[in-house]
């Protein structure tokens with residue numbers, strides 16, 4: 001079939017791939033993928049289109065298209081740069097590297113804060129004889145509302161109509177899992193890396209692949225975590241169970257540390273809130289406060 005279109009026709013779609021300065025946009029109505037570039041005005045405005053963005057673009061016969069504007073984002077990640085994400089598979093290994101509740105809570109706080117649903121995948125359980133610790137962890141976190149997976153077939157069922165990213169510490173098994181879920185995807189990524197002469201995770205190529213009725217990112221997300229939580233109320237909101245109990249605190253701005261008539265602390269004492277979760281909340285709170293102090297110092301100096 002021959003494609004034809006009028007000069008400067010304006011179209012709308014989602015950016016599925018970014019590579020060497022080009023954006024590949026899938027048009028919402030005709031389902032075709034168009035190669036486009038971003039005009040200089042994006043650089044001036046300080047925004048750059050990223051994969052996952054919904055964009056208005058123009059196409060002209062015999063030339064490449066141009067991104068005209070992007071829709072406001074629901075959320076986005078910086079590493080890898082992807083916008084409008086629905087959910088993230090957080091890969092946590094039982095061993096090698098060792099499982100850490102602190103790291104899990106960091107991922108959950110970051111994702112919950114951005115409105116991205118976490119799906120926790122436990123890898124390397126086959127290397128353990130005794131699974132009782134992980135059964136307890138699963139039961140505890142399921143009570144808070146988080147979903148666990150140990151079988152990749154079950155993860156696949158969560159994909160339809162969603163944009164999914166993968167994340168986890170180095171060595172937990174992200175590539176192994178992605179290879180099982182979408183072997184064709186890892187092959188395509190390797191080919192591009194080879195052509196660009198760069199390593200697999202060092203390419204600036206980001207792509208969303210259509211897998212089982214959804215879109216999934218080929219580039220695993222941050223192994224180091226730098227969440228952008230501004231203050232205590234935001235942190236409070238990123239711990240669903242602490243947030244739920246905090247409605248009973250006497251003070252609306254209660255930090256659940258020293259205030260009288262706090263409803264969170266008794267819930268920790270009675271075991272309704274996991275003490276490890278409360279400890280991580282306190283730790284993250286200290287980190288946020290530390291960051292704000294540094295910021296104040298910097299501002300004063302200037």
Ligand SMILES: Nc1nc2c(ncn2[C@@H]2O[C@H](COP(=O)(O)OP(=O)(O)OP(=O)(O)O)[C@@H](O)[C@H]2O)c(=O)[nH]1
Pocket residue numbers: 123124125126127168169170171172173174175176177220
């Ligand atoms: N026994 C066992 N080994 C696994 C499992 N998943 C991954 N591995 C092994 O763990 C090692 C690391 O796995 P990768 O998939 O490369 O880990 P990754 O998270 O992609 O690591 P980076 O690329 O460094 O971010 C490899 O030797 C895998 O074979 C699992 O479920 N069970």
Ligand SMILES: [Zn+2]
Pocket residue numbers: 246249254255256257259261262263264265
């Ligand atoms: Zn409180």
